[in-house]
Amino acid sequence: MALTAGPERQTGKLVIGNIGLLLSGALEAPILDADTIVVEDGRIAAVGKRADCDIGDARVTIDAHGCAVSPGLIDSHVHPVFGDWTPRQGQFGWIDSFLHGGVTTMVSAGEVHLPGRPRDIVGVKALAITAQRAYENFRPGGVKVLGGAPVIEKGMVESDFVELAQAGVRLLGEVGLGSVKAGYEAKEMVAWARKAGIQSTIHTGGPSVPGSGYIDADTVLEADADIIGHINGGHTALPLSQIRCLCEGCSRGIEIVHNGNELAGLMALRYARELGQMERVILGTDSPAGSGVQPLGILRMIALLSSVGDMPAETLFCCATGNTARMRSLDCGLIEPGRAADLVFLDRAQHSAGTDLLDSVRKGDLPGIGMVVIDGIVRCGRSRNTPPAERVPEVVGG
Ligand SMILES: [Zn+2]
Structure with a gap:
């Protein structure tokens, strides 16, 4: 268990070579024709074929040994404390x-989930600002937690949202978990927040x-929040006809x-595909929850939606990375110069029936993770949680 945050950003140059498959995170071109990534001071500086990249003077060199690299996965829905x-x-x-x-x-x-969570407005604001600060200053294992998401309560006024924004709060917690449950009330506050x-x-x-609420499609549409949070319920889903209404x-x-209704999740994916709007689909776990805490939850969603949902695995990786980054204006989630060097090295799990990483995911298997890099710093080697990857990367210099 890592209780220290570690350095924020690697200084110097990191070169990653021998990448067998480079997943971009971008729906318009999910697979890049490249085998090398050059990182400078924690950000991607170049992506391409080895001969076309300036790989000299590297402080650290990683040989991917032919495994795949994806942008680090983004869990769009967690409940930290x-x-x-x-x-x-x-x-x-x-x-x-x-x-x-x-x-x-x-x-x-x-x-x-904070025991004794305040419901009064000054308490709501104070908690949000404190949580935002606390996770800004502390990254468990190096993971970036975007915390400080106040749950709106009756009586909040426009100046409350201005004050929160000025203090650094960038997110609202799930609308509907507090006393504001009616569409017309939520709509006004969501608009103030957006402004x-x-x-x-x-x-x-x-x-x-117990204590949480029921929100139907009409309320969701009236409130007009930026994200239709757990469209597949958490766990109790709306009727599929209402989910279709939300998509359309x-x-x-x-x-x-992950912690939702799996059939409803698969149907939401189908509706998005039929609409030609896959860029709207993002993935989360909604954990910790009554169902527990799922360290492999995002990988499980990718495998479920790809296999049962009959969709290329590389498309689902985009839903778990670039789609979320674009929708939430994050500086990670895509393999392109200027982005944070948050990278996952993965491969087909040992003894998978799939022929390669993407085929194994398409067949419903979880990939094996061999290394995770955040801001250009190696945060872990072979995952202690996934099945073992066939090929794992290696730090060969630096
Ligand atoms: Zn919820």
Whole structure:
């Protein structure tokens, strides 16, 4: 269990060579014709064929040994509290375990599990600002946790959102988990938040746990949050006809989560594909939750949606990386110069029936992770949580 944050960013040059398959995170071209990544001071500086890259004077060199590299996975929906502890299932080290599942960035949908969570407006704001600061200053295992997502309560006014934004808060926790549950009330506050530069997510479907609420499609559409949070319920999903209405009736993010209704998740994916709007699909775990904490949750979603949902694995990797980064204006999630060097090295798991990484995922197997890099720093080697990867990268110099 890593309890220290470590350095924020690697100084100097990192060269990664012998990449067998480079997943870009970008739907328009999910696979890059390249085998080398050059990183400078924690950011991607160049991507291409080895002969075309300036690989001299590297401080650290990694030989991928032919395995695949993907942008670090982004979990669009988590419920952190403080540090690497969750009271939901009484666990320590859960974020570090997600690192071993390839997750390099997590987005809070509200610090709602804090015992004694304040519901008064000054308390709501104070908690959000504190959580935002705390995770800005502390990265369990190196994972970037975008925390500080207040759950809106009745009585909040526009100046509250301006104050939160000025203090560095960039997200709203799930709309509907607080006292604001009516569409017309949520709509006004979501608009104030958006105007202030704060992105919003709404709880969709039945109550997750006692005390949570029911939000139907009409309410979701009226509130008009940026992300249709867990469109497949958490766990109780809306009727499929309402999920179709949500996909067809707006252009907001379609978030499919691990701790939701799997059939509803598969159908939401199908509706997005039929609409030709796969760029709207993003993935989360919605953990910690009553279902537990899933370090491999994003990989499991990729494998489920690719295999049962009959969609190329590389497309699902985009849903777990570049789509989320673009929708949430993050500086990671894509393999392109200027982006944070958050990278996952993976390969077909040993003894998978698939012929290669992508085929194994298409057949429903989880990939094996051999290394995770965040901001150009190696954060872990062979994952302690995935099945063992066939080929693993190696630090060969530096
Ligand atoms: Zn929820």
